[in-house]
Amino acid sequence: MFKSRHIVLTLLSLVLAAPLCQAQATAAQPLDNAAVVQLVASGVSEEQILQTIATSAGHYDTGGDAEAVLKKGGVTDKEVDAMRKKNADTYAAAVAAATAIGGTVIPPGVDGEGVYYKDPKADTWVEFKPETAQYIRSCGIKTACGKASLAKLPLIFVPLVVAGPVLAVASIPISVAKIKDFDHNGYIPGKTAELAFNRPVEILIYTPEDRSPKDYHLVKLRLDPNLPEVRIFDRGNAFNGRGLSKRDLQTFKATKLGFRFYRVTLGPEYQPGEYGLFLPDAAVPDAPPNTSNIFTFRIIE
Numbered sequence: 001m002f003k004s005r006h007i008v009l010t011l012l013s014l015v016l017a018a019p020l021c022q023a024q025a026t027a028a029q030p031l032d033n034a035a036v037v038q039l040v041a042s043g044v045s046e047e048q049i050l051q052t053i054a055t056s057a058g059h060y061d062t063g064g065d066a067e068a069v070l071k072k073g074g075v076t077d078k079e080v081d082a083m084r085k086k087n088a089d090t091y092a093a094a095v096a097a098a099t100a101i102g103g104t105v106i107p108p109g110v111d112g113e114g115v116y117y118k119d120p121k122a123d124t125w126v127e128f129k130p131e132t133a134q135y136i137r138s139c140g141i142k143t144a145c146g147k148a149s150l151a152k153l154p155l156i157f158v159p160l161v162v163a164g165p166v167l168a169v170a171s172i173p174i175s176v177a178k179i180k181d182f183d184h185n186g187y188i189p190g191k192t193a194e195l196a197f198n199r200p201v202e203i204l205i206y207t208p209e210d211r212s213p214k215d216y217h218l219v220k221l222r223l224d225p226n227l228p229e230v231r232i233f234d235r236g237n238a239f240n241g242r243g244l245s246k247r248d249l250q251t252f253k254a255t256k257l258g259f260r261f262y263r264v265t266l267g268p269e270y271q272p273g274e275y276g277l278f279l280p281d282a283a284v285p286d287a288p289p290n291t292s293n294i295f296t297f298r299i300i301e
Contacts (some may be wrong), residue, residue, distance in 0.1 A: 031058030033066060036083065039074035046076055053082045059108075061088055063122035085125050104258030110206055113260075115277060115295045117195065118202030127202050129194070130293035133186040133278060156216070164239065186276075186294070188231045191207040193274055193296035201299060203277065205254065211279065213262045214253035220248050221274035231274055231296070250275070272299045 031053065037048050060083035062070070070080055087108065094105045108117060109125035116125035205213055221231040233248040250270070254262040266275075278294040 001020075003185075009141075015185050025113065029057075031060070033060055033083075036060070036075055037070065040079075046078060050081055050082050053079065053086055057090075058083075058086060059090065060084070062087070063124070074117060078120065078129060084121075084123050085176075098272065099194065104261065107204060107261065110204065110261075113206045113208050116204040116206070116296070117197070118204070118294065120202075128295035128297075131188055131190070131276075131296050132287065133188050133276070133292050133294040134286070135290045135292075136185050136187065141162075152254075165250055167229070186219075186233045186295065187293060189229065190231065191229060192231075193276075193298045195296070196298040196300050198301075199266060199268050199270065200241040201270070201297065201300060203264040203266070204257070204265065205262045207260045207262065209260070213264070214279060216275050216279050218250040218252050218275060220271075221276055222251055223250065231276075233276065266299065270299055272301055274298055 026267040035058070036049065036053070039052065052234050054296075061280075062080055062084050067080060070083075075295050091105070091108055097106065107116075108123075109119075109127075115128045117128060149276050192272075205216060207213065207215075219233040221233050224230075224232055254264050257263050274296065275298070276296045278292055280292065282292055284291055284293055
């Protein structure tokens, strides 16, 4: 009888200790989302999982879609928060170590030159999807083109005569667009940008080797009632050497994070509306002339 009771108690203790042993074994290797879901499914307590996340190496995806998968797997809000904190602590430690020896750590989510925005939930950087800005330059004859307008522009590049000289026009649908002498206007198809942010907006620029943040331009886009399907901005007199117009140009401050990495924070001083960030005169492969990539977003209340 005593021997049988001893066997039962031994088996019971092994069953109860199994989740803890699994958590300890998992902690020996870097954790990820799948490992945390596995711990939950194995019956490890929330307290033990929180301790394992805090004391183990690991990197987690806590973005919107990934968080939904975690929640479906039974991961609690506290555990997701602990995963985010671990990401932040790991990156901060790596930056501190690199700074001490004059090095640079590539921020999480950054895999090449470009413009990124901060996903606050995942605590990582996500690359902007570029849109195409197309430009139209006025002919510069005040008595004629200064009072002219573009009407019913076609969807291909063709010359259009308006009260005198010929204008090379971009391939976007525009109803009527009044232009000034020497203007170099940018047009972006679509009423609004896909991305919308509350302030502050966090942007990261990973510059090409021969560029700096000063080469990038931030513009506030306008929605003209005469142009219901496009956003416009004034690039100014880039073609004739008179410099860029300041009508839509917005200033911004870039903080250096490392070699060619710069952080831009748009705070409450930036009014709600549509914005675009672009690198003027950057070559766009396989694109028509007078075009460039622009990274657009909305600031909302």
